[in-house]
Amino acid sequence: MTDKSKIAVLISGAGTNMAALVYASRIGDCPYEVVLVASNDAQAPGLALAAAEGIATFAHPHKGMTREAHDAAMEDAVRQAGADYIVLAGYMRILSDGFVERWQGRMLNIHPSLLPLYKGLDTHARAIAAGDTHGGTSVHLVTPELDAGEVLAQVRVPIVADDTPESLAERVKLAEHQLYPRAVAECVSRWRDPAALLARLRALALALPESDERESHGSPGFRVGGEKTGKYFAYFADQHHGTPHIALLARTGSMDELLNLVESQPDVYFKPAYYGASGWVGIILNRPGVDWDEVAEWLHRSWRSVAPKRLTRMMDIADEF
Structure with missing residues (x-):
């Protein structure tokens, strides 16, 4: 495939979902390629992994910057890389409305709950406390309202006896690694469907x-x-x-x-x-x-x-x- 969509992945830590996206992009006829991995933390372990895979990296710490100024620096790197889409993968920053609106329909995130349930933090603890039979993960388009964009795909993960937020999180993370590459591939292919x-x-x-x-x-x-x-x-x-x-x-x-x-x-x-x-x-x-x-x-x-x-x-x- 010669017309692959180009994606930039933003991370803040280990980048395990980023890695899942990278390796999926190299299997079969995947419709996207990762052209940049960028972070707000120059020490994020995921940057080293991306560099080892030959992917361009960029880091710009946010300390001492306004949200808009930091977003502008990240966006400039994304545009210079020629990315068509931005994929958030453990990027622990709230983005400015202007940044999100400029990438409307072309910015994705993955969230550890079955949206619209449990937006925000502590999703696994909240699901367990509510007595839910399942937790899970959702891929959605990013909008200015937190975790409120169109849900593109979900996977349900059973909550078992004696589950803790940590044990549930481990299984949900496995589901994320399967779901995210597929959801990204389907989203970037929409324009030809x-x-x-x-x-x-x-x-x-x-x-x-x-x-x-x-x-x-x-x-x-x-x-x-x-x-x-x-x-x-x-x-x-x-x-x-x-x-x-x-x-x-x-x-x-x-x-x-x-x-x-x-x-x-x-x-x-x-x-x-x-x-x-x-x-x-x-x-x-x-x-x-x-x-x-x-x-x-x-x-x-x-x-x-x-x-x-x-x-x-x-x-x-x-x-x-």
């Missing part, structure tokens, strides 16, 4: 007022205006007519706009077969780093271009407030 891309596009399209989905010429299409008079404002195209693209097809304002977009940003836009003759543009979804806010804006704009005036007037009034 038609089902995942359609699901995300569908959620955005159907959130628009009075929108519905109907297949058209073998493609999922999205309409507004009702069963009998509804008009299409978007289509999902999965490598149709010989193109390599998985794309959103949306309406532009004119053929000139379409051609300008395709000429100026050919890595983002293309002129789709048949639809392009009517001024529809293809927005490529199967590429790393898609700006989904921009996709949502295209959907909204395309929706407005065909929605009944009663709906657009209502939206205009709502926007005023």
